[in-house]
Structure formats: structure tokens, C-alpha cells
Amino acid sequence: MTDFALLVPGGRGQLGADISALAEAAGAGFVHAPGSAELDITDGEAVADAVSSLATTARDAGLRPVVINAAAYTAVDAAETDEARALEVNGDGPRNLAAACAEHRVRLLHVSTDYVFPGDATSPYEPSDTTDPRTAYGRTKLAGERAVLDSGAEAWVVRTAWVYGAVGGNFVKTMAKLEAQRDKLTVVGDQVGCPTWSADLARGLLELAARTEGPKQRVLHAAGGGETSWYGFARAVFEELGADPTRISPCTTADFPRPAPRPAYSVLSQRAWQEAGLSPLRPWREALAAAFAQHGEALRS
Template structure:
């Protein structure tokens, strides 16, 4: 049995569609209470734990960094420590926001971290705690998660296209949209391999390909959905937000392929499936 924290999130929903999964939501596991999360793992005694839960309100985290750090930092650390006690693998989803978001080269696992906002700092705290927990673990950094569930860029663009025919969209933030379906599949494959070979424990990157700007991504969404929307490209400085957003979310995923045989997912194909799930027809 695989125990999954975050059953109602984008990745959690996809995980629950696969295999022998027990999903936990806020009612069963409150990440603001890290010790209770650890106790839940001990009580279930699963074969593997996957943490797909997080404090993901990036702007709100600027004003509530303490809670974000408990949820994204202290709770995953406590989970990993419980997994170490039980000698079971722990798979944790992290983010490219742990880097400074500058430059043009894809981020490598070994690059120096330097988060520029509260969300990134809270996620880095979690990574550090997991690394020091003594557990067999995989930290899977990803970016631009998309699916037919929850709140994400695809659903936002479709909603906005229903009330207007022109949008201004940032064009200088570059990254790889990553379907939650593919992240879920990757987590399960990584978990299985960690059970067989704990030496693969470590930090990895997993994002969609090819890299694209938000503006070009929006253009492809509207193209596949057959919606005629005029896009005006703007720089990030013209779209101010409370939290600093990375300009460079490109990720080097070669180590993930070498260790686990996982290819970067083609986000265009993933987008087709998402639109099908949402019953958006061209």
C-alpha cells in the first residue's frame, strides 16, 4: 500500500487513479501539525509514502511565511523521519522556485539554491529536512503543473477566454509545463525503484518539454481549444505580483532519465488529454 498526502491536489488526484493508494486529505492529515502527519504514517505502516501536498499559494505565502514553512518544510521533514524509522521510501514533490530564477541555462540538481520568495524558501526548508532525515528518499522538483483539476494556467486561460477575446500574457518567464498525470506516474515509478535500490536516493528534476513562455503556452492552449484570442506579450515587470516569479524555470532532467528511465513528458500531448478531460473540443 502506498500512502499519499494531498489526495485532492492535482497530482494527488492522478495518483489515486493508479494502484493500491490510500489518499489523505486535510481531514485525515493536517500538514500544519507535522508530528500528527508522522504519527499517521506510523499508524498506516505503508510500503511507500508520497507527499503531493503543499502550501502552494505563492503570493499569500509572502504574508504567511510561518505557516508556509510549517506545511512545506516541517511537515515533509517529519514525514521523512517517520519513513526512516520504518525503513520505507519517501517521495516528495518540490519546485524550481528553490533557485533564483535567473539566467538561461536549465537548472541542474547540483546548482546552488537561492529562493527569491517565501514559497521557495519554505520548499527549500523541506528539501533540507528530508536530506537530513536518514530516509531513503526522492525529492522531485517540477514546474508549471497542469491538469484538468484544481487551479492552474490551462484552466485559467480557458476561463478568461470565455469572457474576452484579447489577453496580455507574460513572455519572459520560460519553463516546461508539466502534466500532473505524468508527475504521478513518475512518482510511482521512482517509488518502486527506490524499494529495489535505495542507492538511487536523492534529488531529481522532472518537467515537461519543450520549454516555452507563458505567452506561447497560452497560444497553444487556445489553438488546441480552437478559441480565437488575441495575445499581447508583456514583460514580467508589467505584471507585478506580491511574490517574485522566476524568469528561468528551465530544468535539466537528464539525471532523472539516467536513474529511473523517465523521459520528459511532451506537454502538448498532455494538454490534448487535459482538454479532452475538460470536454473542451476544437
């Protein structure tokens, strides 16, 4: 049994669903994981009511209230022509949550992204490295980070990358679908990052939520261990499917242009996470095997 109660905006999405399922399995005293239709984080009044209700329910039960924000506008390419809406969700939404959490003395964990960095590094990004987003999505996520950190709330920003899971659409599911449809595929081989299983990230966030005293560093990175390219990731997915990975060939970013430029290198260092006494997320390849063992049918759909 955990000693905290949770509100998880974005609770019907890929990460939110894993957070709520794992928290309930661990015996959390109270878990409310609304989807965006139930709790729109851009609605300040609705957010204030939800956080106030969490604080009251938790403290009446002798529990610590915690908000883990898994709600986000994640359509990276669409954000290039829809930045105003992306900013509402990724910037104004976290600001609303942080203000309510500050008012009611509720801990806030806010999930962010590798896209706040320029993507031109040659070694893993540390939380303190200079941010310089090159996309609308990255700019809006950075605005959300700053709103949270400037709010006065007891809050932590946790950046992650290349997330996949059993709920919703993601790269792993796309590769599984294409494996069944095509004899050969080409996948970008000159973009490098850290594939992250949403369940592993959820466990890490719940470990942070359970800390009676949070780490002093307020920006942390939690992503799958190691690094690979999208090409390497795709080959690993084929291996888990029992398919021949040589059916996949690498291509360059220039061969596959997208409206939003993708970072060439967005590996996130977990050093600060581990120095804070938190359990590192497992190596990405090990996690992928575990994800297929647990959710193979969902990942193939």
C-alpha cells in the first residue's frame, strides 16, 4: 500500500494508462486518471476543482496528494501549423496544474521531452544542458517546463524520449503493422535516441511520487538505458516479432523529410536520476523484450 493519492491528467493515454494501472496494483489509496474529455487541462477552473478535490480526498484519508501530468499535445508534425493549440495544452495546461498544486500544497510531476534540446549533441544530454528547441512541439513543451518550475509548487520536470506502450499509437505498433504488410522497409538510421517503455517510465514516476522528500534537482531525465537509431529500433521490433530484420534497410533523414525537423541525437543521461537515489530505467533492448512478453498482442495490433 502506498501512502499517496494520485491525479493523473492524460490518464487514458499511453503513459497515463500505465501510471494508473501500476499505482492501483501497488495499492495506491486513491487514483483518478481522467482522459482529456473528462479533464481538459487548458480549463483553469476545471483544473483547480480537480486538484482541490484530490487534496481534500487525500488528506481526509491520511494520504499525500500527488499530480502526475501525462497530458500533452504530442502531434509533432501537426504542431508546426497548430502551435497556438499546442501551446495551450503544453504550456498553459501545465501552468494551470502548477498554480493549483501550489495553492493546495500538492506535489506535481510533469512529464516533458527530449525535443527541448537542439538535437546536435554528441554525448547524452544532462538536465542542466542548454535547451534550444528546433520545433513548435519542443518550444511548447519548454514553455510548460518553465511554467511549472516558476510556479512555486513542489514540482519536478521529468524528461523522457521515444516512448512506446500498449495503449495508443507508437513506433513499435507501426513497425509491427508494416511487417505484416510489406516485404521490405526503409527506416531512418541517422537519428539516435533512447527507446522508453511507458511501463518502465511509469514505475520511475511512481517511485519519485512515493519519495517523502523529493530530490533537490528539479529537472530529471528518465529514459530507456543505452541508445540506438530508429533503424536499430525497428530491427529489434522485427526480432521480437520473429521476423527477419534484414528486411529493413537504413535511410537518411534527408531521404525522409518531415514537417518538423527531428533531432539527430537526443539521448538523455540518467545520471542525475540515479544520483537522486532513483532506480534507473532498464536498458532499452531488455525493456522491449519485456514489453512484448507482457503486451505482445496489443503491440501487434
